[in-house]
Amino acid sequence: MTARFPTYFVSHGGGPWPWMKDQFGPAYDKLEASLVDMRRQVGERPKAVLVVTSHWEAPGFITSSSAAPGMIYDYGGFPPHTYQISYPAPGQPSLAERTAALLAASGLTSGVDPQRGFDHGTFSMLYPVYPEADMPVVQLSIRQGYDPLEHILAGRALAPLRDEGVLIIGSGLSYHNLRQFGAAGREASHAFDDWLRHAMLDLDPLERSAALLRWSEAPGARAAHPREDHLMPLMVALGAAEREPAALAYHEDDFFGSLAVSSFRFGAAAA
Template sequence: MTRLPTYFVSHGGGPWPWMKDQYGPAYAELEASLVDIKRQVGVRPNAVLVVTSHWETDAFTVSSGTAPGMIYDYGGFPPHTYQIRYPAPGQPQLAERVAQLLNDAGRPARLDAERGFDHGTFSMLAPIYPDADMPVVQLSIRHGYDPAIHLAAGRALAPLRDEGVLILGSGLSFHNLRQFGPSGAQASKAFDGWLQHVLLELPPAEREQALLNWSAAPSARVAHPREDHLVPLWVALGAAEQEPAACVYHEDSFFGALTVSSFRFGAAAA
């Protein structure tokens, strides 16, 4: 099996793939970038591991059910968005493997057979694998958002890339809901510029050090008052920490004014 790249994906807002009548072309660029991930990966993965910003726990937790349900973790959307189904199967064996890798690395992890798919998972996966026939396992982020812990978790999970598992970190490179519009334009651009520089231009050791000190970046705390939507980036990078990054989605008019990006770590298929 080819070693698969990892990704940090800006997943958009709520159940947007099911609201094209309301949003029109607002998500066209993001959708195209997600669709293209399947091409970049080049092979059919054995399964997908989603590190989701919408699941926080005190210890790493892995969804281990065989047929995960749905979690509609949003409010104020049309009634039909609370009937969405993304019927991808779970994969208990992969969940156990993820937990084992984390535990062996000294990062306590447990299983949760009841956890369903949250919108950070199903909204992002729907354009990539619309048939929902790819086994999907979710990994939580840890309370406290410690960059070093999440980078280390990524390192522990790196062997999965040689086992046909596609690791997708699902968050958003700008996540300040009070400034989702023109008021966030300057901060999102400044933080995105820093992120592009760090991920694309710095050597691995310096890249990691910069991310450990991410809160010193320009407009960092405006871009992420709570860094839950940045945390999956650290896991995705940790699993490919010596490999080059590529920007696979970049838009400076998200929600009319915001600059947001997604990144791949490791090589795309030829």
């Protein structure tokens, strides 16, 4: 019998980091360990993974519907070999259509894109979890305008997928200010991460959702997220498990020496 899977919001790290361990050293060890452990927490093998990626924005919620997605190297300034990376996981057109239908049934603008390939918010994050790259993967865009309620509503609409063998992962970053990625971002990242962990872990579900709707009022919020694209996948992951408890899936106080970053699980891990 297929389990009801938890959902995740993952702080996915920068660029093609799993393929740059010589350059980054131990900087990503904790994140990698948390992603490897995600597989254990999920337990039963999912039928497919739906990744809500912060690296794909569209006028509506669009799903990738190719049966054999290509690669999108949406980064710059990295070594040549990182532009030859292959993560050959199959797509699943039926899941793309099912996702779009659920969103449309909830009154949300949706559609499918048969050309969209895997961006680094998907392949870099999934490689430590499923290095075999044999798990069917479908991507879901975030919606332009970054309305937090729309993204929570999208998560609510997609909640039935959890009972259909689909693992939902929101891929973003709890701190995403590339102009202050280091010591200059210490104060804002810690202030915002303290607020975010309190909101996700300590508030009851109704208060938790309400807090996310007002995220921009949090300490350090706009310094942590000048553009909130990397926060929107959190809204979807939470919305899909809105009344279930949250757990801290990953946390560092000194990411790249200074930054506080976190990932969260919504719903119970496998026994």
